Amino acid sequence: MRGLTDKQQEILDFIEDFSRREGMSPTVYEVGEYFKIRTPTAFAHIRALQKKGYVDRSSKARSLTLLRGSSPKHMSLTLSIPLLGRISAGLPLFAEENKKATIHVDPGLIARGTGGHRLFALEVVGMSMQDAGILDGDTLIIKESKIAELGEIVIALVDKIEATCKYFYHAEDQQIELRPANDDFKSQFYNYDEVEIQGVLVGLNRRY
Numbered sequence: 378m379r380g381l382t383d384k385q386q387e388i389l390d391f392i393e394d395f396s397r398r399e400g401m402s403p404t405v406y407e408v409g410e411y412f413k414i415r416t417p418t419a420f421a422h423i424r425a426l427q428k429k430g431y432v433d434r435s436s437k438a439r440s441l442t443l444l445r446g447s448s449p450k451h452m453s454l455t456l457s458i459p460l461l462g463r464i465s466a467g468l469p470l471f472a473e474e475n476k477k478a479t480i481h482v483d484p485g486l487i488a489r490g491t492g493g494h495r496l497f498a499l500e501v502v503g504m505s506m507q508d509a510g511i512l513d514g515d516t517l518i519i520k521e522s523k524i525a526e527l528g529e530i531v532i533a534l535v536d537k538i539e540a541t542c543k544y545f546y547h548a549e550d551q552q553i554e555l556r557p558a559n560d561d562f563k564s565q566f567y568n569y570d571e572v573e574i575q576g577v578l579v580g581l582n583r584r585y
Contacts, residue, residue, distance in 0.1 A: 381429065388412065388422050389431055392441055397456055400487055402441035456482050456496065458518060464499035464532060465541045466506040466513070466557075480516060480582065487518055487580035495521040497576070499532065499542075506530070506542055509558035511581065517542065518580030523573070530578040531555075536571055545574070 381389065391411055395403040403411075409419035423441070426432045433442050460478045480498050487496075501515045509530060511517070517532075525531045531545040533555055543555035543565070553572045555565040 381426070381431070384412075385422055385426055385429075385431075388419075389426060389443075392432065393443060396441075396443070400456065402439045404439060456487070458482055458496050458498045460498045460500065460516070462499060463502050464517065465539075466501045466503040466511055482518060482580065482582055496579070497521060498582070501542065505557035505559045505562040507559050509544075511542065511558070512583070514583075516582040517578055518582065519576035520579045521576045523575075525574050525577050532575040532578075534573040534575050535565075535567060537573065540575065541565070542578070 388408060391408065392403060395407070405420050405423060406416055408423065409416045412419065423432065423434065427434055430444060433444055434440050457479050458481075460480050482498075497519050499517050499519060501511055501513055501517060504513050511530075519532055525545045527546055529545050530542065532540060532542055533545070533553075534540050541555060543557060546554040546556055548554040548564075548566055552566045552568055555567070555572070557564065
């Protein structure tokens with residue numbers, strides 16, 4: 378691949394940093410705004426990066442992607458996410474909060490709307506969420522949040538001790554229902570003061 382000018386290298390670094398931070402690529406306008414250059418000038422620099430094989434771009438918004446093999450620094454675009462332990466997809470499991478490792482994930486595997494939220498990962502133990510496509514040994518990517526919408530898959534801390542991964546619903550008698558996605562398991566019901574939402578599922582990583 379051909380070499381880059383100083384400005385092209387700066388723009389390439391900005392695209393990578395922005396994508397890691399926001400979980401999505403910048404627009405041409407945002408590139409121009411950051412470097413205080415006109416949008417057509419920013420577009421020309423991006424076209425040059427594209428011709429030299431460092432980025433790819435389609436007509437869709439936020440479609441800039443870094444290509445593999447461009448250079449050691451830009452081999453691939455990934456997010457670095459701390460792996461904090463294991464989470465039960467079965468009966469509640471003792472919560473582990475210590476960082477075990479760091480995993481690297483393609484931002485394209487993560488749902489949008491995570492900008493500004495801390496992300497963390499947990500390894501799944503159990504099969505109670507298998508009908509939702511979550512299997513034993515999978516790694517969940519979680520957006521840290523204390524609130525969740527009905528029907529979202531959440532990480533819930535029960536009695537401040539045990540953690541589990543389930544669908545989140547309201548039940549009768551002012552209770553929370555943590556619902557599995559496997560007919561072999563039953564929903565778990567708790568009072569509101571017994572459950573603390575830790576985060577919402579935004580992605581999944583699986584090794585084959």
